[in-house]
Amino acid sequence: MSDPHSSDSSAFPDPVYKDTVLRPLFDGARAHHVDGFRAIDRAHLVMLVETGILDAASAGKIARALQAIDAEVDPAKLVYTGEVEDFFFLIEKELKARLGPDLGGRLHTARSRNDIDHTLFKLGLKTRLDLLLGKAIALCDTLIAAAEREKATLIVAYTHGQPAQPTTFGHYLAAVIEVLGRDIERLFEARAIVDLSPMGAAAITTSGFPIDRARVAQLLGFAAPLQNSYSCIAAVDYVTSTYGAIELLFLHLGRPIQDLQFWTSFEVGQVYVPNALVQISSIMPQKRNPVPIEHLRLLASQTFGRARAMLDVMHNTPFTDMNDSEGETQAMGYEAFDSAGRVLDLLAAVMAQIRIDPARVANNIRRSCITITELADSLVRREGLSFREGHEIAAAVARAVVAMDGDLPVDGFAPFVAAFAAATGRRPAIDAALFAELVSPEHFVAVRDRLGGPAPAPLGAAIAGYRDKAAAFAARMRQHADGQAAAADELERKFSALMGAA
Template identity: 35%
Template sequence: MSEEKVSLRERVKLPPAAALVDAYYRPAIAYGTKYMFGEEMRIHLAHGLMLARQGIVSGEDIAKTLRTVLDLRAAGPEALDIDYQQEDLYSYNERFIVSALGPDVGGRLHTARSRNDLNITSWRMALRRRLVQLSETLNALREICLRLAREHAGTIMPGYTHTQHAQPISLGYYLLAYADMLERDAERLAGALDRCDRCPLGAGALTTTAFPIDRDHTAELLGFPRLMEVAYDAVSSRDDAHEAVSAMAIMMTGVSRLATDLQEWNTLEYGFIELSDAFSSVSSIMPQKKNPQGLEYIKTAAAYVTGSMGTVLACSKNTHFADVNDGVTGLNAATMDAVERSTHALAVAAGVVDTLSVHPEAMLRSAAIGFGTATELADVIVRETGLSFRKAHNIVGRVVREALESGRIAPEMTASDIDTASRALFGQPCVISDQAVERALDPRGNVEARAVRGGPSTSEVNRMASERLARLEADRAKIAAVVNRLAEADARIETEVAALLAQCSAHVKQLDGAVRE
């Protein structure tokens, strides 16, 4: 069989139309080559080993085939001579193998297998590896946030609601809160990874096969801890991609919110932080400019990932529950784009946060003058006078308004102002000491007073950060276990392939010796 005749397209007479090649096959093969080539080589080796082990194909034929697969793996996809007369990466892999060995030997590797289960297994393996990498990058950002949370547990700054001063917090408390959101992102990614990490191979087109294959063996060789058992589900479902990209979109939404805050705090008007030069860009005309390039990249990446989620879900929406290109294959590009952008964005975010220059004096001054201590002042009135909180709230609200109208800042409010407001509002005095007012208006005192569980006091921030660092290490251990499992599976394939090749080579030598005798 000549190379020109090695084709899967015997059912049709014409080659793919040029318009379809440009629109679909060319980009699909490019994506397949980028993401699936290495995974497909692993699958060929694992499937071939299983065929020989089960006696479905002779060990000698499989040995010849696997040698050719190893040659192709070493040569890389550049050896495939892609002419776009075939439909996908697998077609060119098979053409290479059959051209080298002939159809009687090379044509046996696809026994008991379909492109349906082959391709979905390749994509799950590719997504699995990238979810591991994404999780590792996310955990690096978590660690940085938790480390800086402890370092800045006493760096006082305003806490905001609706972009207005709310109550004093610390930068450490802010980063701790963000680290908790990242921890939930890690949990979602772990769930997505767990459900992606299931092996469809052996499902065939949709009903498995009548050949006595061992699906569990190939799953083990490919590093999967379990099967997608129902074959129809294995080739028809893409909730692995739906879930993964949804988790990424949620995560990137949170990362974009961090970037938005940092971008604002990086302005001259705030002066709370300064980005490292390494994550900044300049202007071609304005000499003074130092632009927050890293933060703007993060926000752009978040927009793309959100768009990818819509694309991935829309590709499958209203499609038949079966192996169909739009609902099963068509979402691969958007999925991989999302995971790559998310990984890059998290790496940039980690670098930005880790190299921030923090200006504690500017933060403390803003917290002191911005009336964020008003809640504590109302609380002090309640504790010292017995007034209801609502009355105390009204009194302090009036004092704040009058201070702003007269151009005063928060530390300039006095006990006399409080008494005057109380008499005007309720016709009764409100007597507290100037010292009590001064303590209430101290931002650091506000933070340290809130020492209940989950509060911003230094002791609570340090306690919570330590607990979360311990949980982070547990999460890292789980990811490391997946990495080790995949490495062990790769090593096992290599060992079993080498053993089969050695066994068949020894058998050939024995036969040669017998012939000579």
């Protein structure tokens, strides 16, 4: 049998491999990671000089060549030819062409495409996470303002898809705000995992050169280097934590979005959507279609699905550097960020403009008798009955009022007196005026003044707490932005100083 190696005259790259793998990877790198490549090259070069690995004169020539490449090579106009394997080798090829193979190859001392790639991906994720966090915090601020505005606005609250009890729109929004706050915390936690630099890990085990990993991390705006070098190229929890947090955020946002869809239906109608957010049917002139809410539901589901897909790609991959976590996967994940931003912007706009229709709410409360729970409670407190006995009396009243399509405060007193007498053998101490007050939605809300309830005191305290938390979120974002800006300024100063070196 002949040796296949001896007769193999093929040359890399195979044309099909070039078109199906290398070209898309190259295009993805020039679309998403040019700024990251530039920053990594400059930070690494500064560190090589500061540690004495490379002399200042040589570094100055490399710095000036990098500056020239930035000025003369437009990534948007590059067409992949297969002449070099990827974008990294294109920059190295340009350096060698300008400086010669020896000096042009010295920038790559003590680093690898492995640590470069994961650093690139983390830089890309940090930028996107900061943008997403800013939008999520803006939505939180919008919801807090709406909760304050609507803290006394009555709505029908539903359980199991049926009218359950009255509460306020502010109370409902407060629940949404609490979940969103926890989701924002998860995004911050994911960002903290992303904010650890892999540079200096090289291929797997760091380097025999006296590199300063902390200095490169500082110049690139990372909080610190990721400690274990194997982890730098193998641990993709920065990917899974990011997209896990996004997945949960949009799973959770999809639920109140679904409520908005239900509440704006003709049959319920307790939410009014202004004309600016309504499309009219092309054939049925009477229809008001609040289609932004449908788009919110769709885009939230798309975002959830894209984030989930990123977790699926990471499943059962080896604990090492591997293509599964690299360029094309990262680009796929960026689509989740794109749709996520659209949802957050649109939802904030919708929540700022929608209003509750008080007439529809009042009619739905009347038709559903949802204040009847407070009658049962009041019979325990005022008449000394057990809750179960009070519940049975209240149920009888509700059945009678619903049967007559009546109004509980107005039409419920006579059935109440009859049901009470049948159950207890006596007349209630509660008269008609007190009965009407006890079964009013305003009274229902006002007496629920325990922690977490919709009454003014607990709801007002909750909203104040949400404002404090949102302010703390904003302060963290400013701190991150200031840190990134300071790192970028220092890198620019240090790199500019190198360009002046003889």
